[in-house]
Amino acid sequence: MEKFLQYRNLSYYYQTKESKIHALDNVNFFVEKKNFASIVGPSGCGKTTMLSLTAGLLEPTSGEILLEGKKIEKNDSRIGYMFQRDHLFEWRSIWQNIILGLELQKKHKDEKALSFADELLKKYDLYNFKNKKPRQLSGGMRQRVALIRTLVLNPSLLLLDEPFSALDFQTRLKVCDDVYEIIKSEEKTALLVTHDISEALSMSDQIIILSSRPATVKKEIKIDFEGSTPLKKREDKNFGKYFESIWRNLS
Amino acid sequence: MKPKMNYSKAHAKYIKKLKKEKIIIKFWQVIVIVGFLGLWQILADTGAIDPFFFSSxxxxxxxxxxxxxxxxxxxxxxxxxxxxxxxxxxxxxxxxxxxxxxxxxxxxxxxxxxxxxxxxxxxxxxxxxxxxxxxxxxxxxxxxxxxxxxxxxxxxxxxxxxxxxxxxxxxxxxxxxxxxxxxxxxxxxxxxxxxxxxxxxxxxxxxxxxxxxxxxxxxxxxxxxxxxxxxxxxxxxxxxxxxxxxxxxxxxxxxxxxxxxxxxxxx
Missing domain, CATH: 1.10.3720.10 (MetI-like)
Known part of the structure; x- marks a missing residue:
């Protein structure tokens, strides 16, 4: 088994005015290449801290995070980040939003990168909306654009910070399917943080359950369902069993 | 076909109502300024207010x-x-x-x-x-x-x-x-x-x-x-x-x- 993304003895403390807070304590686990992993845990346990550490926005107090055997650096270009809301810039067209990252890295004249962006738009049915403004798109489409904006930079690891929590339930199921399909067909490794057990179950190959603060890995579960999409996985006969087991570990 | 006709009829009515409202507002805006100036002029002309202090x-x-x-x-x-x-x-x-x-x-x-x-x-x-x-x-x-x-x-x-x-x-x-x-x-x-x-x-x-x-x-x-x-x-x-x-x-x-x-x- 290849340890694509690996957490080794990861601990993290942060300071507040009142005290020093022990957020993560000796976290150890790994994610295989092209797998979809989810982190669930009681609220306030440090899930978002985990993501910020993985994105290189924070530095571990001790221990390390390795991606393809190499330590994660500040603003690591191997990592793509997807937020709770799509954060599309209203004053830019869909196309301009998608090439934002290329522009920032001065690659917006790079033919290869641009044709890749074009290709992604075509592949995921957004090409006709290329020149539209974000507000002319539905919530689900906007989230798809946000994902493509990240994929254009060709990251090897995708971090998803509750990317569906701002959507209503119907849209959420649909977008879940869309995002899952895109991540799988682009063969990306993904790490999702969520408090929604069903969502984690329907998307992941692997679920990491964190304990409450100071968080450590309480349990790791490998998931194997029949269905090919998150929606179909929800219909699997073992879905309830998994759900219950995670639920019990959380409370 | 009929419901659509009805809809557009209702729609036309609605648009007409909006237009009418706009005209009414404009009308009253003109009335306010004309009324104000007219009253001022009359009061000044009849000597009810002193045009030396209040002009006209x-x-x-x-x-x-x-x-x-x-x-x-x-x-x-x-x-x-x-x-x-x-x-x-x-x-x-x-x-x-x-x-x-x-x-x-x-x-x-x-x-x-x-x-x-x-x-x-x-x-x-x-x-x-x-x-x-x-x-x-x-x-x-x-x-x-x-x-x-x-x-x-x-x-x-x-x-x-x-x-x-x-x-x-x-x-x-x-x-x-x-x-x-x-x-x-x-x-x-x-x-x-x-x-x-x-x-x-x-x-x-x-x-x-x-x-x-x-x-x-x-x-x-x-x-x-x-x-x-x-x-x-x-x-x-x-x-x-x-x-x-x-x-x-x-x-x-x-x-x-x-x-x-x-x-x-x-x-």
Whole structure:
């Protein structure tokens, strides 16, 4: 088994005015290449801290995070980040939003990168909306654009910070399917943080359950369902069993 | 087919109702001004109010014509307009630049915060005598007054707009390796465009306050001077005529900002 993304003895403390807070304590686990992993845990346990550490926005107090055997650096270009809301810039067209990252890295004249962006738009049915403004798109489409904006930079690891929590339930199921399909067909490794057990179950190959603060890995579960999409996985006969087991570990 | 017909019929009715409402509003707007002027004229003509103190629409009209024929009116209008527009532009540009500097350095922002609050609450006219001593009387002093009145509110409004930009959006930019200059130009500034338009609208009013105040303090020309002169000579016709012109100019300048606002909203 290849340890694509690996957490080794990861601990993290942060300071507040009142005290020093022990957020993560000796976290150890790994994610295989092209797998979809989810982190669930009681609220306030440090899930978002985990993501910020993985994105290189924070530095571990001790221990390390390795991606393809190499330590994660500040603003690591191997990592793509997807937020709770799509954060599309209203004053830019869909196309301009998608090439934002290329522009920032001065690659917006790079033919290869641009044709890749074009290709992604075509592949995921957004090409006709290329020149539209974000507000002319539905919530689900906007989230798809946000994902493509990240994929254009060709990251090897995708971090998803509750990317569906701002959507209503119907849209959420649909977008879940869309995002899952895109991540799988682009063969990306993904790490999702969520408090929604069903969502984690329907998307992941692997679920990491964190304990409450100071968080450590309480349990790791490998998931194997029949269905090919998150929606179909929800219909699997073992879905309830998994759900219950995670639920019990959380409370 | 029938329901669609019904729908469009109802729709046409709705549109008609909207149009009718618009016409009614316009009608009453005209009635208000005509009624006001008419009543004023009648009261003045019948002697119910003393036209020496209250003037009258016809006297104001004649006064404008007289001033216009002697050529002095345009000189005064031009002076005030020049002071206001220059003050408006200077205050807006310098104010935005200072706001950018304060956004850029959090430490500078924290250091300057109490002083900005004091400057904002200070009635700028209190600085009038100092301004005259420093830059001399006349047009220069008026422009400085105009800038002082507009600039503080510009800085505070724009800084607020810059700071209130969603922190996740900034994080998104950082996660895509944006440097601070890129964050400024590709996120913070375009994001603050609607606030900028509000500032422009506020500054149209504020810059006229600054100009008239400056001209009251010390000047030899301008509408503020004309008002001051008229009141000292007890020529209320000139005072009123100046105010009417002032209304038209300020309204016109506001009108210039409106299409800009519409364009921003559409984008």
């Amino acid at each position: 629409p016809s006297r104001i009209f004649n006064s404008i014509i007289e001033l216009g024929q002697s050529g002095t009116l345009f000189y005064h209008i031009w002076t005030s307009l020049y002071e206001t527009i220059l003050g408006f532009i200077l205050a807006t540009i310098i104010g935005v630049l200072i706001a950018i500097a304060l956004w850029w350095s959090e430490r500078l922002r924290k250091v300057m915060e109490p002083y900005l609050i004091i400057l904002n609450s200070l009635p700028k006219i209190a600085l009038g005598p100092m301004i005259i001593l420093w830059v001399g009387s006349g047009t220069k002093a008026t422009i400085v007054m105009c800038v002082l009145i507009c600039i503080v509110i510009t800085i505070i409004s724009m800084l607020n707009a810059f700071i209130s930009c969603d922190s996740d959006k900034v994080l998104l930019m950082k996660s895509m390796h944006a440097n601070k200059l890129q964050i400024l130009f590709k996120l913070i500034l375009p994001n603050a465009l609607p606030d900028f338009v509000s500032v422009l609208k506020i500054n149209v009013g504020m810059s006229w306050v600054g100009t008239i105040m400056g001209e009251y303090l010390s000047s030899k020309a301008g509408l503020g001077y004309l008002i001051n002169y008229g009141s000292q000579m007890l020529q209320l016709d000139i005072v009123m005529a100046s105010i009417v012109i002032l209304c038209l100019l300020a309204g016109g300048m506001y009108g210039l900002v409106v299409p800009f606002e519409k364009k921003c909203k559409r984008n």
